[in-house]
Amino acid sequence: MFILLLQTIWLFISELAGKDLDFAVIIKFLTYATPRLIPMVLPLTILLTSIMIFGNFAENYEFAAMKSSGISLQRAMRTLAVFIFFVGIGAFLFSNTVIPSSERKFVNLRKNIVKVKPAMVITPNQFNDLGDINIRVSEKYGDNDQFLKDVIIHKKGARLGNFTVIKATDGELQGSIDSDLITLILNDGNYYEEVQPKSPKKKKKLPFAKTHFKQYALNIDLSSLDNVDMDAQQYSKGYNMLNVNGLREQIDTLSIQVNDEINATEDDVNRRNGFKELNRNLKIDTLKKATKDTLDLIEDRFNTKQKSQIYNLAFSNADGVIRRIQTAKRSLEVKKRALNKYEMSLHDKYALGIACVLLFFVGAPLGAIIRKGGLGLPIVIGVVLFLTYHFIGIFAKNGAEEGGVPPFVGSWLSTFIIFPLSIFLTYRATRDRGLASFDIVVQPIRDFFNKRSNKKDRINSSSIDQEINIEIGQNTLVEVEKDRTNFKENSSLVFTLFLLLLIVNIVITLISKDAGGNKTMLLVFNGLGGVSYLTFFIKSYFNLKNFYTKLKGLINEPSLILFLILGIPLFPIVYFFYNNRVNKDLKKIR
Template identity: 25%
Template sequence: MKKLDKLILGSFIGPFLLTFIVVDFILLTVNMLRYFDEIFGKGLGFMIYVELISYFVISISPMALPLAVLLSALMTFGNLGEHFELTAIKSSGISLLRALLPIGIFVIILSFFAYLSNNYLVPKVNLKTFSLLYDIRMKSPALDIQEGVFYNGIPNYSIKVNRKLDDVTLMDIIIYDHTSGQGNTNVILADSGRMEPFFNDRYMQLSLFNGYSYQESSTQRPIREKPADFSRTSFSQNRMIFSLDAFNLNRTTDDQWSNNRSIKNIAEIRNDLDSMDRDINSFRYYNYINTESNYSYFSRLRKLSPPDDILNKKAIGDSIRNAKWQEKMMADRSEVDSMDPMDEDDSQHLEQQLDGPEDHILEFYQEQDSLHGAETFDSIIINNDTITEAIVSLNDPVHDYMGEQSDRSPLETADLSTISQERIDKLDSIFNSREANVRASSIALNSARTLKNQFNIQKTKIDNLEREFRRFEIAWYQKYTQAFACIVMFMIGAPLGAIIKKGGLGMPVLFSIIFFIIFYMLTITGEKWAKEGITDPILGTWFANLCLLPVGMFFLKQARKDARLFDADLYHSLFLKIKKYFTKDKGKK
């Protein structure tokens, strides 16, 4: 590595680390404010907060890296331009692209590590974060009873203390007991009391002195019945035990969040996408199959068949499912074969469990032979076709044993010539009457409404499945786009710093915030389009990078020409030329 590369890279590393820490801290603060009311004030230990903050720092690092690269590149080349070091580099025959090379290689390596972090580290950290946040949310606030305020932290109890002598001694106590779920029917009043934890702070003992206990039975009585029972009990000392399990932090297992897309890497997301695609295709296939039965005007010669692409996907999915089922059956068979030898009764029981439907068909033939005196079972040749026909004949309510099934309906086989014309006219008059037409119209309208509701429900289900499918695709492509954003931000920040030639935290911070806001808005817009199905998910996730990449190329071209894009004198002279042109044109007129 040459001295120039060391100089430029060394001037970039320091601002990059500083800006990354600052940006990460800002994003951490913004992220923590969302959960401020849920995680603070619950008496958690210091290490719990350290663990949660460390999880947040790692999870927001993919968003902090592009902004840190943009700001540090602006500061680095702004300082080089402000101190005329960049001018000296160019005057020595070194082009701007050659000066950008060491930082460019560093950013490419950084983007590769950002991709690895997004794919492997961040999903595991998100899993830990979701689990810990859920545990903190389920934990009740710390036991802190204030004077003159009802405290509802203990489940099913509302406690008010008018005066506290210390953390243990309480004066003038009112307790509403809601354990019965009948409202404020049980009230306890006491002059004083002591609240002390015991048994490793798992329970709280409240000792009450010199008070009364009021209890009213809440019955919904009619007006003529006698009033509900009311009792008052005085006591000199009363002890109440409260469980403090709600105040402890119980850590749940990570398996509860196994279906969240934020905790999956690319391989797991692709597996879920394959499963979801097969589910969506199966849902559409059975919608086509079941829709035909909803229309009464469909006949045998008029079928509603699914499209070819749905049938092809269904065949592929069924073949994969059958292959997995065969593998499972082979594994079960091998496991059974590897078991210890069994006695005769156990082996017979196992064979009965492993019998297929062919064995039941054979038993059926044997029973029918014995009942109807048909040909002996030994003379029947059983194969797959005869078994299938036997199953169909058994499931058909109208069939003849070992005979042919008639395809004609009873109406078709009936002899209509025996019906008189007077009978036919009478039937026609019944069906053509006003009451029959009104009834038929009502039935048709209800059927149409039912079909419309069914179709709307099916459409909503398919839309929800497709939206979830697109969200998984967005989570897949974000692994790449967030890493590639570092390269895009470098291509914008480095040439822009060489153009403005201002270092420090003034102008670079302003331009960095502007471009980061634009990048964030374009990212949110593209992802929203992808979620709603307006555009393809791959285009929606890459939308921000595709929009800002030409901007970076433009700044790079202008920086190579030493253009004065942000020079006030340039725009002032341009304004004077435009003003002079219009003034001259007006004088000629």
């Protein structure tokens, strides 16, 4: 939580620094920013703590003691499961009440902080709203960033539209603390103004005025910004600022607007083309057959000038219809994107509580299976699982926002994926089974690779066993079994990571539409997963090497170079073969 809060401070530090804000305002800022982190922090906390606690119990044989006393794993999880159920309900209530309120206050506080020092609003390479102008600069420099380079200004006026543009090579902001005016000195530029005559004929000529200046002073009135109320709330309709009831009302409103836009576009297109007038006052002689098509009739009845006018009119009407449809399409895309955001925000409130419960049933049995507590392996497994859950949710929401998948799927996809995983892990843990059993798949592969070697082993097994049992000591046997156990655990984890990375990449590739954003997220996920994959792959290699080093000269050692070459790209094949080989070689020395 603290790390994510620091990330929030780093993200918005430019809005806080250098604005002479009170300490109370900064505390408000951080307080309002904290609840938005709960949907990420709470599921991660539940997953990590459940893995660590139950892994610690299993590592210290607490579950063995419980089972000897007649307490099953289900009974041990029962109280915590009830507690997590109420935590899930609390998470829903929190996301429905506290988060919308804090988000509304957070957004409005940011807007009000921006008004304290308008000069800080000017961000390079984008248009910034400053008083009665919109200003864009390519660079700010100087001790107080008062010097501006490549200035473009759009002045606001009484008329709706952009009619006045000022461009300058550079500029300087000047002002004093006691003054309500800030002066922008522009150097070496041009002043453009579009003239709007009343006569329609003159409007067609698109008249404008252009003036070149060496220096131009523009005064900006800041008197309205003297008394900024930090608690003022002007923005309250954002999709993350509403509770369930507010979201449903907004969804209904946007749905009506989308339907009205579609109907209005359809009526407008029909009116432009006159489709509704086609069947009016139309008399059809069913006995008379048309001998000429429409173009032939135009050729016969009208002269060249009239035909040109008819064709131009038809082209103009068609072009107008196309433009109208394109405009409506862009408008509908914006409204549908907003509608998708509101629908996903509604589903997210329910999905958060369900995810908390399911992640507990993923973490608790997983900790009991891996039998590792503390801050080592459980942290790695928990973070990898959560990143998978989180990234799938992000990719699904990106696809849903663009309309690639329904908003319901975008919000619930990651939860749907961990649901069968929670059932599977709970089932395996309650029956004292390992993380996975691949005997159905592995057995045919084992038979294929070991068909010849098994015949030879059956002939010489007794003599080999006697020879090895004589030459190997008890201490060496214990160390060999330890290496075999470590190899099995690490290789199983590598196998799981391999399948996880493969499945996530396939799923994200299928559901994603935004190639740019998803490519970055995939790189981050594959980078983190790849580091974990290589780490445990190397550990499993050294476990395997130590195993056969202690048995050197006693049994035939398989090729470890093959393990390295095929292991990284084709680990499932290596996993099945070498685990089977290690188990078989271990039986020879027992």
